[in-house]
Amino acid sequence: xxxxxxxxxxxxxxxxxxxxxxxxxxxxxxxxxxxxxxxxxxxxxxxxxxxxxxxxxxxxxxxxxxxxxxxxxxxxxxxxxxxxxxxxxxxxxxxxxxxxxxxxxxxxxxxxxxxxxxxxxxxxxxxxxxxxxxxxxxxxxxxxxxxxxxxxxxxxxxxxxxxxxxxxxxxxxxxxxxxxxxxxxxxxxxxxxxxxxxxxxxxxxxxxxxxxxxxxxxxxxxxxxxxxxxxxxxxxxxxxxxxxxxxxxxxxxxxxxxxxxxxxxxxxxxxxxxxxxxxxxxxxxxxxxxxxxxxxxxxxxxxxxxxxxxxxxxxxxxxxxxxxxxxxxxxxxxxxxxxxxxxxxxxxxxxxxxxxxxxxxxxxxxxxxxxxxxxxxxxxxxxxxxxxxxxxxxxxxxxxxxxxxxxxxxxxxxxx
Amino acid sequence: xxxxxxxxxxxxxxxxxxxxxxxxxxxxxxxxxxxxxxxxxxxxxxxxxxxxxxxxxxxxxxxxxxxxxxxxxxxxxxxxxxxxxxxxxxxxxxxxxxxxxxxxxxxxxxxxxxxxxxxxxxxxxxxxxxxxxxxxxxxxxxxxxxxxxxxxxxxxxxxxxxxxxxxxxxxxxxxxxxxxxxxxxxxxxxxxxxxxxxxxxxxxxxxxxxxxxxxxxxxxxxxxxxxxx
Numbered sequence: 001x002x003x004x005x006x007x008x009x010x011x012x013x014x015x016x017x018x019x020x021x022x023x024x025x026x027x028x029x030x031x032x033x034x035x036x037x038x039x040x041x042x043x044x045x046x047x048x049x050x051x052x053x054x055x056x057x058x059x060x061x062x063x064x065x066x067x068x069x070x071x072x073x074x075x076x077x078x079x080x081x082x083x084x085x086x087x088x089x090x091x092x093x094x095x096x097x098x099x100x101x102x103x104x105x106x107x108x109x110x111x112x113x114x115x116x117x118x119x120x121x122x123x124x125x126x127x128x129x130x131x132x133x134x135x136x137x138x139x140x141x142x143x144x145x146x147x148x149x150x151x152x153x154x155x156x157x158x159x160x161x162x163x164x165x166x167x168x169x170x171x172x173x174x175x176x177x178x179x180x181x182x183x184x185x186x187x188x189x190x191x192x193x194x195x196x197x198x199x200x201x202x203x204x205x206x207x208x209x210x211x212x213x214x215x216x217x218x219x220x221x222x223x224x225x226x227x228x229x230x231x232x233x234x235x236x237x238x239x240x241x242x243x244x245x246x247x248x249x250x251x252x253x254x255x256x257x258x259x260x261x262x263x264x265x266x267x268x269x270x271x272x273x274x275x276x277x278x279x280x281x282x283x284x285x286x287x288x289x290x291x292x293x294x295x296x297x298x299x300x301x302x303x304x305x306x307x308x309x310x311x312x313x314x315x316x317x318x319x320x321x322x323x324x325x326x327x328x329x330x331x332x333x334x335x336x337x338x339x340x341x342x343x344x345x346x347x348x349x350x351x352x353x354x355x356x357x358x359x360x361x362x363x364x365x366x367x368x369x370x371x372x373x374x375x376x377x378x379x380x381x382x383x384x385x386x387x388x389x390x391x392x393x394x395x396x397x398x399x400x401x402x403x404x405x406x407x408x409x410x411x412x413x414x415x416x
Numbered sequence: 417x418x419x420x421x422x423x424x425x426x427x428x429x430x431x432x433x434x435x436x437x438x439x440x441x442x443x444x445x446x447x448x449x450x451x452x453x454x455x456x457x458x459x460x461x462x463x464x465x466x467x468x469x470x471x472x473x474x475x476x477x478x479x480x481x482x483x484x485x486x487x488x489x490x491x492x493x494x495x496x497x498x499x500x501x502x503x504x505x506x507x508x509x510x511x512x513x514x515x516x517x518x519x520x521x522x523x524x525x526x527x528x529x530x531x532x533x534x535x536x537x538x539x540x541x542x543x544x545x546x547x548x549x550x551x552x553x554x555x556x557x558x559x560x561x562x563x564x565x566x567x568x569x570x571x572x573x574x575x576x577x578x579x580x581x582x583x584x585x586x587x588x589x590x591x592x593x594x595x596x597x598x599x600x601x602x603x604x605x606x607x608x609x610x611x612x613x614x615x616x617x618x619x620x621x622x623x624x625x626x627x628x629x630x631x632x633x634x635x636x637x638x639x640x641x642x643x644x645x
Contacts, residue, residue, distance in 0.1 A: 003526045010514035025451075308510030311471045312572070313499025313527050316490060410472030413506065 001210055004318065008325035011298070018294055019330065025290035026334020027341065029283050031390045034342025034382065036280055038349065038375040040273050043356070043367050045376070047269065048258075050368035053133040054192045057223035057256035061085065061243065064252040066220060074104055075175045078218040079251065085222055088246060095234060096227045097122050097130025100219040106172040108202060110160045117156070117200045117402050119172060121209035131225040134190060137370075140164050141188035144203055150184040153198035154191040162186055165360055170202070182212055193370025232257055269367070284289045284392055291396035295327050299400045307412025316405040323401035324394055331393020335386045342385070348376040407415065417482055417501065417579035417612055419445045419468060424477035426463050426635075437463040437472070439635040449612040450603065453628030459632040461616035462584055465594060469582045470494050475612055499528050503573030507585035508564045511557040517544065517568045518553040521575050528576045543571045546601060562589040570598060573606065580612045587619045599625050 036407060052058060062070075066077035079085065086098045099122070105117040105263050122128040124144045129135050134151075135143045141164030144151050145326075150168060162168065166186045174180050184204065192198055210216050236257050243253045259266060299306070306319060353372035426438040438460045445451060445468075453461050467479060468470035468575055470486050479486040481501075486494065511520050521540045530536050547567040557565050566589050573581050581602070587595035603625060605611045615622050623629055629640040 003523065007512065007515065007523075014514050072528070304508070304510055305512060307471075308504070308506060308511075309527075311469065311498065311504045311506075312524055313495055315495045377491075408472065410466040413466075413471070413510070414462075 004322055005325060006206035006321055008329055011302075011322075011326050012329050015298070015301075018297065022294040023334045023337065024289055025287045026331060026389055026393065027338040029280075029287035029392070030110075030335045030338025031345075031386045032283055032339045033280050033385045033388065034339060035345050036276055037381040038342070038346045039354065039373070040276050041378070041381075042349070042354070042373040042375045043369065044269050044273065046373045047265075047368040050193055050370070051262055051265065052225075052258050054137075054194045054197055054368070056261045057131050058226045058229060058232060059224045059239065060257055060261060061089075061222040061224070061239075061253050062220065063256050064254050066308070067254060067256060070103070070220075071105075074220055075102075075173070075213065075215070078175070078215060078220055079222060079253070080218045081250070081281055082217070082219045082222055085243070085247065085251075085253075088242065089222070089224060089239070092239070092242070094227050094231070096126070096225040098222060098224050099127035100206070100222050101128070101130045102206065102213065102215060102220045104172055104209075104213060104220070106170045106202065108160075109169040110162065111169075112164070113160060115156075115159070115200070117202050117326045119170065119202050119204060119209065121204045121206045121213075123206045131223045134192070137190040137192045138188045139191040141186070143188055144205055145187050146205060146207075148182065148184045148208065149187040149205065151188040151190055152186055153201055154189055155195070157186070157189045159199070164189060168202075170204075173214070174212065175218075176214055178214075182208075190369075191370060194368045198383050234258075244404075284388065288320070288392050288396040291327055291330055291393050292399060294330070295323060295397045295400035296403070298326065299323065299404045302354065302404075303412045306407055307409045307414075310407070310409035311413065319407075320401045320405035323404050324397050327393045327397025327401070328390055331390040334393070335389030338389065339382050339385055343377065343382070346375045346377055350377060363364050418447055419443075419482075420478075420480040421464075421467065421474075421581070422478040422480070422603075424464075424474045424479070426460070426467065426472070427475045432577070436635050438467070441477075441577055441635070441637055443630070443637065445612065445614065447612065448606065448610050449614065450606045450625070450627045451613065451630065452615045452617055452623050452628070453630045453632060454617060454623055455632035455638070459630055460635040461607060462615050463617050463635075464632065465582050465584055465614065468580075469504060470498055473638045501579045503576065503578035503581040505566075505569050505573045505581065505583035505586045507588050508560075509557070509562075509569045509589075511568055511572070513557050516554050516556050517549055517560065517564075517571075520557070520568055521571045524572045530576075539575055540571075543575045544568075548597070563591060563594045566590055567594075567598065574601075574611075577609075578611060580614065583613065583615045585617055585619070585624055586615060587617065592621070595619070595621055 042156060061079065063077040063079050069077060082100050086100065089098050104119045106117055107117055108117050124146065139154055150189040152162065164186055167183055168186060169181055169183050171179065171181045226232065236255055240255045243255065309319060353374045355371060356369045356373050421441055421443040424438050426442040428435045428437055441464065453464060455461050463472065467474050489497065512523065515523060518540055522536050523542060525536045525539060544550055547570055549564060549567050549571065552560060552564060560568065566586065570586065587598065590598060599622065602613055606613055615626065617623060627643050629641045630637055
């Protein structure tokens with residue numbers, strides 16, 4: 001086997017120019033795989049992080065049936081005495097923060113235009129900041145103030161040509177279904193990178209809206225941030241059991257993890273990633289064809305030599321193995337170089353980042369990215385790339401190797 | 417080692433054209449043979465050698481080597497048989513260009529299954545010394561002259577102690593002095609170690625060295641001349 005390996009190795013070095021061209025094809029394929037995987041992962045991870053920090057938290061608790069009716073009648077399904085629930089949650093292990101919110105439909109006017117938006121009433125005394133990072137997303141003006149204030153997304157501000165200090169009129173139905181209106185001043189404009197939030201959400205103080213919506217002791221949701229996401233499912237199950245045990249008589253809750261809340265978004269990301277991987281697989285097919293071509297040329301060139309080896313008593317399977325080894329060697333070296341190049345790029349991008357925001361210039365590309373994404377060095381894509389590179393090379397060599405092993409020694413010796 | 421060819425016919429097909437390379441050839445080769453097959457180009461010498469060497473199948477007829485009918489052996493068994501018993505010397509050498517002279521010869525032993533490195537080294541060094549290539553063991557075929565390459569090919573064929581060596585025009589690329597030396601080595605092996613040799617040749621010298629001379633013409637044996645040893 002060692003001798004066969006030595007022979008395969010020297011054969012690879014035999015026609016250096018051709019081997020280098022094939023290696024380049026493998027290197028490009030593996031480099032593209034590593035880099036694309038790194039960028040896709042960075043896009044997805046950053047989007048997931050953003051989603052949790054802006055919209056879903058780790059877990060949200062709703063009144064039963066709220067989730068199903070959240071767009072039509074959100075205020076019909078509310079959590080009463082939410083502070084008791086929050087106290088119970090805060091006492092649980094692994095909690096980073098708990099807060100409450102009210103989400104409702106509202107129509108906003110600025111005197112000329114109107115638009116239906118999502119009103120989100122939040123606890124401005126610090127509770128919201130233990131779970132969400134809205135405060136860090138303020139692009140202009142200030143965070144939400146007490147009283148009749150509001151903060152709006154940058155896209156909504158552009159659409160309505162609103163500035164910090166502009167007045168807005170909100171129209172909404174309270175918990176009892178009675179229409180009401182409120183005038184608020186825009187104290188800040190935020191930019192989260194979440195296209196829906198930035199273009200159609202308006203944040204308001206919770207105490208203000210509890211009064212206006214006639215929801216003094218109730219909210220539509222309780223959001224939880226965990227110290228670690230590792231045991232998310234287990235925690236959610238435990239939480240569900242505790243809620244049912246302690247509040248069964250008064251309430252019926254449903255608890256949803258961020259993954260359950262964002263099913264559609266996660267499906268989109270998966271589909272988008274699949275599209276990216278399909279492109280890479282096409283690239284790999286080109287690599288396979290490249291190696292196959294090289295190996296076929298090597299076989300054609302060495303027909304007499306193969307005949308002589310067989311005449312000397314080399315078995316067909318060893319001839320096949322020799323060519324498979326040559327292909328595998330090209331795959332191994334190409335993959336290692338491609339991986340090294342990919343690693344360098346991933347390390348550079350993990351430090352400098354990619355300014356995706358500037359790249360897409362504010363367009364909604366489906367991902368929740370404000371500006372920079374940062375890649376991460378992970379071992380799995382490298383293992384995958386190596387396996388793909390070597391397996392692709394072996395597959396590509398199989399047909400030429402089989403062709404070589406099927407030759408009859410006498411016919412091979414007669415060639416040329 | 418004995419070999420027997422019974423009514424061997426070999427037809428090559430090239431598209432719709434059929435070429436009869438051998439026609440009803442009967443040949444018996446006894447132990448310790450030193451036999452030369454002569455004939456003009458296209459007379460069927462190489463085809464006969466290939467069939468004798470079990471690297472080509474006859475279209476019709478039987479090949480019996482040491483009492484064993486070759487057609488009845490599997491491809492693996494034929495490979496093993498060649499590996500253990502036969503040595504080939506090709507007109508165009510067919511050495512592996514990426515291996516040194518030493519490694520080319522050693523490779524034949526590896527294929528034969530000689531696992532011990534020391535044994536291989538001893539045998540390879542001895543045989544290369546015997547063919548006068550002791551000082552060229554580290555050279556690769558492209559760095560050797562035609563004569564030197566042919567000696568490596570001969571060493572490769574002889575190193576595994578074959579019972580029968582099939583040599584296709586072994587002296588075609590050698591000067592007369594080297595040819596004489598090589599033939600002497602083969603003759604010595606034939607006499608002292610009972611190795612049978614079958615040559616296909618145009619070379620008078622080889623024909624003179626042989627104990628038996630078979631002349632082929634148009635795929636048939638035209639004459640079979642046995643000489644006194």
